[in-house]
Each structure stands twice: as structure tokens, then as C-alpha cells.
Amino acid sequence: MTKTASQYTVDLYNNYETDDLKFYSVFTNRLDYTSAIYEEVKVWIANNVDRWRVENLEWFKIELIPDDMLPRAVFESVGERHRKRSVAGVREIFFGGESPSRSSSSRRRSIGRSYRVVHPEEDNNNE
DSSP states (O other), X not given: OOOOHHHHHHHHHHHOOSHHHHHHHHHTSOGGGGGGXXXXXXXXXXXXXXXXXXXXXXXXXXXXXXXXXXXXXXXXXHOGGGOOTTTSOHHHHHHOOOOOOOOHHHHHHXXXXXXXXXXXXXXXXXX
16 A cells, blocks of 8 residues: 555654654654644653653754644743754754755745744733
């Protein structure tokens, strides 16, 4: 049976048993491929991210995790200055290789497209 890239990526995550391979299957592929398991991955991240950070695992690259998948406390403790996902490519992060260079205007356009509000402040005026 032929699978789409999305189906294949979800199957990788579901079939892998170790955290490193699960992480690799989700965060080295297009994130929209895992939209079907978004909530499951978000819970998995929430349940494990503190341990991964303490253990300082070689494969764990917090900058690959989208801000909205991180628990609020982790997002706030790490801060944006330590999360340079838009600058470092997957190849560079995982393999130490050089990412293909892109023009700065191309980089600005791609960053602008992916902007979204993360952990919006709760509206206290409705009380």
C-alpha cells in the first residue's frame, strides 16, 4: 500500500519506541505531516521535556519544537533568545553540516509567514 508523506511520518512516530527516534520522526520532517497527531505529540512533549532538559541528551534540540507545543513554563524559562529555530536548519542542528544559505529577504519572508501568537495572555476583563 502506498502512503502519503504524512501517513508515513505519523507511522514512524507511532511505531518507534524510543524518545530519540520519536523526536527525530516528528521534528526532522515537515510539521504539517504530523497534524493528525498534534495533540498526542504535544502531550508527549509536556510529559518528557523536563527530563530531556535535565539529562542533556545529545539528540534533544528544544529549538526544533514549535513554541505552541511547549508547556508555558518551559517556553517562558527557555525564552526566545535561546530558541533560534528560524536561523539554524535541521541539517545544521543534527549533523553539524552547513545549511544552504538563503538571502536575508527570503529568510524574513519565511519567518513572517510562520508567526503566530504563542501562549496569549488570558483576558481578565471577562470576570
